[in-house]
Amino acid sequence: AGRLAYFRALPALTQTLCRLRRWLQREPYDLVLDLHASFRSGLLGLTNPGGTRVGFADAKELNPLFQHRRIEVPDSVVHAVDKNMLFCNHLCCPPGKSDFQLYSSEQDRDRVAAFLQGHRLRDDDVLVYVNPAARWRTKFWGGGRWAELADRLIGEAGLRVVFAGSAQDRDYIAGVSERMSRTPIVAAGELSLTETVALLQRSAVYAGLDSGPMHMAAMAGVPVVALFGPTNPERVGPYGVEHRLVRNEGLVCLGCRKRHCGVPRCMEGIEVDQVYRAVLSLVDLRRSAAGGGKG
Incomplete structure (x- = not known):
């Protein structure tokens, strides 16, 4: 079953990284997908002791240096949704139509x-x-x-x-x-x-x-x-x-x-x-x- 964990950002970044690393050492992931593409998200990816880190080749703040694999972004892709859907190609999943919906009970x-x-x-x-x-x-x-x-x-x-x-x-x-x-x-x-x-x-x-x-x-x-x-x-x-x-x-x-x-x-x-x-x-x-x- 999937698990969702929440971690505080700045100003508690150091404590966040330490706590996240302890958590990931107990339950490491095989794959880290870095969609935020920042220096901070790159650091967060490093806290996973194993597995492959994947990010964007054109990411800001030295983020590509943290990644094992870098996804090239075509000039034709502008919107963040379409850009993030490129991860589907990397994972060998057909991207299909970006048709997202929210539901209420x-x-x-x-x-x-x-x-x-x-x-x-x-x-x-x-x-x-x-x-x-x-x-x-x-x-x-x-x-x-x-x-x-x-x-x-x-x-x-x-x-x-x-x-x-x-x-x-x-x-x-x-x-x-x-x-x-x-x-x-x-x-x-x-x-x-x-x-x-x-x-x-x-x-x-x-x-x-x-x-x-x-x-x-x-x-x-x-x-x-x-x-x-x-x-x-x-x-x-x-x-x-x-x-x-x-x-x-x-x-x-x-x-x-x-x-x-x-x-x-x-x-x-x-x-x-x-x-x-x-x-x-x-x-x-x-x-x-x-x-x-x-x-």
């Missing part, structure tokens, strides 16, 4: 339905899932803009909005909702991971930043409106075709990957109306696909 869906009913959400209401937070500060768009967007979606378009995120995002999202004149649904820190999947599946559209929940939405089959600045959507954007990417086009610094920036014009230059229109375009698509229903 009936219990998850019932829990989410009860939560939404508690906020007077009707079955025919169109729900927009909004996640305004991310790990990098340079990805943030500004709480006031999210508040304005949600007010317009509720007041002008007649949609319902749910703000979701982790427990760590709760205070930030509370600050966003306090700026609003309308009343959103706030689910930050209220749901488990699988219940979050169920909430995404109930939503007509996802709107948010380049973050983990954005990828979850795409995998759950939800059309995504994603705001991009310091990262490159061609490489890490929502996977699939039924999505809208919003950027402050024309800046030479787009995709800089900086986590700190004194003047983040890439995000500050994105207008609320751009995001609003992108959300409505996807809502209209969902309605058309449903034969004129509300999604």
Whole structure:
């Protein structure tokens, strides 16, 4: 049976490496696949006392030096999903179609339905899932803009909005909702991971930043409106075709990957109306696909 182990990253990296090495000495692996392609992930691979380490030939931070085998990446492969699927070729597995899905249980869906009913959400209401937070500060768009967007979606378009995120995002999202004149649904820190999947599946559209929940939405089959600045959507954007990417086009610094920036014009230059229109375009698509229903 498979096993999943969690280990802390920095600042406890030294303790993590020692603990991981002790664990792997007891249960070594025959093969280490390094998809993260960083110096740190290369070090983690070294903690496995035996087995073959496999990584990308074009990896950053001296990572290829840690690998026994290095996978060449064709110039035609850009997106991280397609790049990671190259490991299938190395393992002699047919890569097939990169068609990923997330699932929720009936219990998850019932829990989410009860939560939404508690906020007077009707079955025919169109729900927009909004996640305004991310790990990098340079990805943030500004709480006031999210508040304005949600007010317009509720007041002008007649949609319902749910703000979701982790427990760590709760205070930030509370600050966003306090700026609003309308009343959103706030689910930050209220749901488990699988219940979050169920909430995404109930939503007509996802709107948010380049973050983990954005990828979850795409995998759950939800059309995504994603705001991009310091990262490159061609490489890490929502996977699939039924999505809208919003950027402050024309800046030479787009995709800089900086986590700190004194003047983040890439995000500050994105207008609320751009995001609003992108959300409505996807809502209209969902309605058309449903034969004129509300999604």
